Amino acid sequence: MSTKTKNGHSGVKAEHYKGTTYKVSIKRQATPDAPSRTEVFELPYRKGLNITSVLGDIAMEPVNASGAETTAISYDANCLEEICGSCAMLINGKARMACSALVDKLLAEAGGDTITLAPLSKFPVVRDLAVDRSVLFENLKAVKAWVPIDGSYDLGPGPKQFPQIQEARYPLSNCISCTICMEVCPQFNDQTNFVGAATIAQARLFNMDPSGAVLKEERLRALAGDGGVQECGYAQNCVQACPKQLPLTEAISDISRDVIVQKVKDFFVR
Amino acid sequence: MGAVAGVAPPDNSTRRRGVQPLRAGQGHEFLLRKLHSLSGIVPIGAFLVEHIISNFELVHGPLAYAQQVKFLNGLPLVRVLEWAFIFIPLLYHAGFGVFITFRGRANVNVYPWAGNWMYVWQRISGLIAFAYIIQHVWRQRFAGVSLPEHPGFAYSKVQMELAHPWMLAIYVIAMVATCFHFAYGIWLFAAKWGITPGDNARKKSAWVCGAVGSALCAMGLVSIFWVAYAKQYPIQDVMPAQPNGVVMPTVPTVNGAADYPTTNSAGQQVAPNGVPQQ
Ligand code: HEM
Ligand code: SF4
Ligand code: FES
Numbered sequence: 001m002s003t004k005t006k007n008g009h010s011g012v013k014a015e016h017y018k019g020t021t022y023k024v025s026i027k028r029q030a031t032p033d034a035p036s037r038t039e040v041f042e043l044p045y046r047k048g049l050n051i052t053s054v055l056g057d058i059a060m061e062p063v064n065a066s067g068a069e070t071t072a073i074s075y076d077a078n079c080l081e082e083i084c085g086s087c088a089m090l091i092n093g094k095a096r097m098a099c100s101a102l103v104d105k106l107l108a109e110a111g112g113d114t115i116t117l118a119p120l121s122k123f124p125v126v127r128d129l130a131v132d133r134s135v136l137f138e139n140l141k142a143v144k145a146w147v148p149i150d151g152s153y154d155l156g157p158g159p160k161q162f163p164q165i166q167e168a169r170y171p172l173s174n175c176i177s178c179t180i181c182m183e184v185c186p187q188f189n190d191q192t193n194f195v196g197a198a199t200i201a202q203a204r205l206f207n208m209d210p211s212g213a214v215l216k217e218e219r220l221r222a223l224a225g226d227g228g229v230q231e232c233g234y235a236q237n238c239v240q241a242c243p244k245q246l247p248l249t250e251a252i253s254d255i256s257r258d259v260i261v262q263k264v265k266d267f268f269v270r
Numbered sequence: 271m272g273a274v275a276g277v278a279p280p281d282n283s284t285r286r287r288g289v290q291p292l293r294a295g296q297g298h299e300f301l302l303r304k305l306h307s308l309s310g311i312v313p314i315g316a317f318l319v320e321h322i323i324s325n326f327e328l329v330h331g332p333l334a335y336a337q338q339v340k341f342l343n344g345l346p347l348v349r350v351l352e353w354a355f356i357f358i359p360l361l362y363h364a365g366f367g368v369f370i371t372f373r374g375r376a377n378v379n380v381y382p383w384a385g386n387w388m389y390v391w392q393r394i395s396g397l398i399a400f401a402y403i404i405q406h407v408w409r410q411r412f413a414g415v416s417l418p419e420h421p422g423f424a425y426s427k428v429q430m431e432l433a434h435p436w437m438l439a440i441y442v443i444a445m446v447a448t449c450f451h452f453a454y455g456i457w458l459f460a461a462k463w464g465i466t467p468g469d470n471a472r473k474k475s476a477w478v479c480g481a482v483g484s485a486l487c488a489m490g491l492v493s494i495f496w497v498a499y500a501k502q503y504p505i506q507d508v509m510p511a512q513p514n515g516v517v518m519p520t521v522p523t524v525n526g527a528a529d530y531p532t533t534n535s536a537g538q539q540v541a542p543n544g545v546p547q548q
Contacts, residue, residue, distance in 0.1 A: 032287075093380055124287040137289035141278035184381055186389060188289060191373040195292040226297030227290070230304065233374060233392075234461050236385030250467045257464020263300065 020045045022107060024054055026073060027118035027129045040065040040114075051091055051098035051106075052077045055113050055129075073117075075129035082243055085176030088183065089129045090118040094187075095183040097243050098129075100191065120183045122190075132259060133179045140177075145202040145217045147212040159210040172205040172251060174244040181238035181248060187231050194231035195223065197238035201251040207258070220255070220262040229256050302366065307462060309363045310455045313355040318452055322486050325493045332425035332508045339421035340509065348418075357407075364400045371396065388454055404443035422507035425497070430505070431499040445490040453483025468516035 021042050029036040038250040041058055042065040049057075052075075059072035076086040080099045087098040092110050098117075106115045123131035149155055161169075175198055182196035184187045203219045206212035223229045229252060327338040345351060371393040378386050409431065415423045432438050457479040460466040468474045 122289055132288070135289055135291050142292040142294040144278065182289075184377070186376050186386070188373045189287050189373075189375040190287075192374075193290045193293070199292065222292065222294035224292040224300040225295045226299045228292060228300060230300045232462065233370075233389050234385065234458055235389035237377075237381050237383060240383050240385070241381070247469075249461070249472070250469065253461050253464050253467035255464075256462050257467070259300070260304065260463060 022103070023114040023115075023122075024058070025114055025116045026128070027116075028073070029119070029125045030127060032125055032127075039070060045103075047104070049103035051089075051103070051115075052080055052087060052103045054103060054115075055098070056233055073129060074127040076131075083176060085178035086222060088120060088133075088178040088180050090120060090183075092116055092118075093118075095120060095180045095241060097178060100243065119247070120179065122183050122188060123179065129180075135180065136177055136179050136196070136198060139199040140202055140226075142195075142204045143199055143222045144215045145199065145206055145219075147206060147209055149211060161210055165208055165210070169205055169208050171245070171247055172201050172208075175205075175246055178243060180241050180243060181246075184237040184241040185186060186235050186237070187233045192231045193227040195229070197232075197252060198240075198249040199245050200229055200232075200255050201209050201248055204251040204255050207255075213214075217262060220259045221266070223255060224259050224263055229259055232256070287503055298337045300405070302371075306366045306370070307459055308364055309359045309505075311459050313359050315452050315455065317356050318448065319486065322490045322493070326423065326489050326495045328428065329496045332422075332503055335428075336421045336423075336509050337426045339417055343418040345419060358405065364396070364403070367393075367396045368400065373447075392451060392454050392458070395447040395454075398444060398447040399451055402440065402448070406444075420507055422509035423505070425508065426503050427544050429497045429500070429503055432494065433502075438494070441494050442491065445494060446487060449483045449487035449490065453479045456482065509535040 022045050024043060026039050026041065027036055028039050035220045041063075043054065043057055055073050055075055055077075058184060062068050062070045062072045075089065075098065077099060078084040078086050082097050082100040088095060089098055090104055091098065091101045092115060103115065107113065110116075117129060119125045119129045119131045120133075123133050123135070126132050147158075147268075149158070177198060179196070179198065181198050185194065185196060187194045188196050200223065203223060207216045232252050234249070236249050236253075239246070242248060322336050324342065325335075327335045342348070374389075374393065376386075376390050376393070378390050411417075412425065415427060417424050417427065425448045432441060457472075457475055458465075460475050460479075461472055
C-alpha cells in the first residue's frame with residue numbers, strides 16, 4: 001500500500017487518516033447500451049468510511065488509479081441512512097445498501113485492499129451503478145399496494161385497528177423498496193419474471209389493513225398471474241438479505257395460502 | 271371511490287430490458303405450479319412411501335416378496351391405477367420440474383446460505399431421481415421377465431440387478447437423493463401452501479420432514495443392502511402355481527365323473543361355486 005494520496009480530501013481530519021490507501025474497483029457503463037468496463041480507483045484511507053462517502057470522494061477528484069482523469073461515478077443515493085432505499089448495489093459481489101456498507105468491514109471481508117462495486121445484476125443499467133428499478137413500482141401498482149381512500153367527498157375516519165394487527169403490519173411497513181430481496185432471489189430473473197418478495201409483502205401489508213382489505217381479492221387474483229407468488233422456490237435469500245428485516249418468508253407463505261383459497265373459491269363461486 | 275382506487279397509472283418508464291412486471295391475474299402458471307407441488311405429495315410421494323414399505327418385504331425372503339408383488343398386481347384396475355397415479359403424474363412432475371429447474375438462476379456461489387443450498391439440492395436431487403427412475407422403470411418394470419405375470423421371479427430379478435457393484439452404487443445414491451427430495455418437498459409444500467408460515471412452525475416442520483425422510487431412507491437402504499448381500503437365490507419362479515388374475519376353476523374330473531360330491535345330504539344337485547375357493 002502506498003502512503004502517497006492521489007485524492008486529498010479537504011474535509012479529512014488528521015487523526016482519522018492513517019496514511020494508507022485502499023482500492024475500489026468499479027464496474028462502469030456510460031449508457032444503457034454501452035459495453036461495461038472496470039475502472040480502479042486508489043483512495044486515501046479514513047476511518048469510518050461508507051460506500052456513499054467513497055463515491056463522494058471519487059466525485060470530488062475523478063482520477064483513477066493509473067492517474068488518468070475520468071468521470072464521477074453515477075449512482076443513486078439520497079438519505080444516506082438506509083431509509084430511502086435508493087443506493088442498493090453489488091458490494092464485494094453481494095447486494096447491499098451503499099450508505100450502510102462500511103469500508104472497514106468490507107476490507108476485512110475482502111481480505112485485501114480492494115473493494116469491488118457493480119450495479120445490481122438483474123435490473124437494466126442506466127449508467128455506472130445506477131439501475132432502472134421501476135419494475136418494482138409496476139409490480140406494486142399491479143397488486144394495488146395502497147389503501148383506497150381517495151374520493152370526491154370526505155370519507156370520515158377509517159375503522160380502528162386492533163393493536164395485534166398493527167403489530168403484525170408494522171414490520172411489513174418498513175420496506176424501503178431497495179429491491180435487494182429481488183436481486184438475491186434465484187427465481188427473480190427474465191425467464192420467470194417473478195414479482196419478488198417486496199411486492200408480496202406489501203400485498204400482505206395492505207390486505208391486513210382494515211380499509212385496504214377492500215381490495216384484498218383483487219390483490220390475491222393479481223398475485224396468481226404469471227410471475228406471481230407461485231414462482232417462489234423458498235430459497236429464503238430475500239429474508240436473509242433484506243436490510244430492513246422484513247418477515248418476507250412468512251408473508252409469502254401467508255399470501256400463498258390466501259391466493260390458493262381465493263382461486264378455489266373463485267373456481268366454485270364465480 | 272372504487273373507480274379512482276381501482277385504476278393504476280400506466281407504465282410510463284423507459285425500461286425495456288430486464289425482468290418484466292407481474293402479469294396480474296393472467297396466464298395459467300399458477301395452476302400448473304400448484305399441480306406440480308401437489309403431485310409431489312400425492313400421488314408421487316404417497317407412492318414412494320408405499321414402494322419403499324413394499325420393498326422392505328425383501329428382508330423376509332423371496333416368497334414374502336413375491337406375495338407382496340402379486341398382491342399389488344392383483345389390485346382392481348391395477349394397470350389403470352399404475353398409469354393414472356404413478357406414470358402420468360410422475361412424468362408431469364418430472365417434466366415440469368426440469369422446466370422449473372432450468373428457469374431458476376442459482377446463486378449459492380454468491381449467497382451460500384442454508385435455504386439457498388436446499389433450493390439447489392432440491393433441483394439436483396430431482397434430476398438424479400429423474401435419471402434413475404427412467405432406467406429403473408425400464409429395467410425393472412418393462413424389460414426382462416414380466417413381474418406382473420410372474421411375481422415369483424421378483425426377488426431374483428432385484429438380486430441380479432444389484433449384483434453389479436456400480437448398479438448397487440446407483441441405487442444407494444438414488445435412494446438418498448429421492449428421500450431427500452421427498453422430505454424437503456414436504457417441507458416446501460407446507461411452506462408454500464401456507465401451512466407453516468411462521469419461523470418456528472417451519473423449524474418444527476424441518477424436524478418432522480427430516481425424521482420422515484431419514485426413516486424412509488433407512489428402510490430403503492436396508493432393503494437394498496439386504497438383497498445385495500443375501501446369498502444368491504437361484505433364478506426360479508417361487509410361485510409357479512399362482513396364476514395372475516381371476517381364473518374360473520375348471521371342474522376336475524376322474525374318468526369323466528366329478529371327484530367331489532355333486533349332491534348335498536338331501537340328495538339335491540349342487541353346482542360348483544364359480545368363485546375360486548381357497
Ligand atoms: C423425477 C424427477 C423429479 C424432478 C425433476 C423433480 C423436480 C422438482 C423440483 C424442481 C421441485 C421444486 C419446485 C418448486 O420450487 O416449487 C420439486 C418439488 C417437489 N418434488 Fe420433485 N422432482 C422429481 C421427482 C420427485 C419425486 C419422485 C417425488 C416424490 C417422492 C417428488 C416430490 C416433490 C415434492 C413433494 C416437491 C415439493 C413441492 C412444492 O414445492 O410445493 N419429486 N420437484
Ligand atoms: S422487502 Fe426488504 S429487501 Fe425487499 S425491497 Fe423491501 S426493504 Fe428491500
Ligand atoms: S442512501 Fe437512502 S438507503 Fe442508502
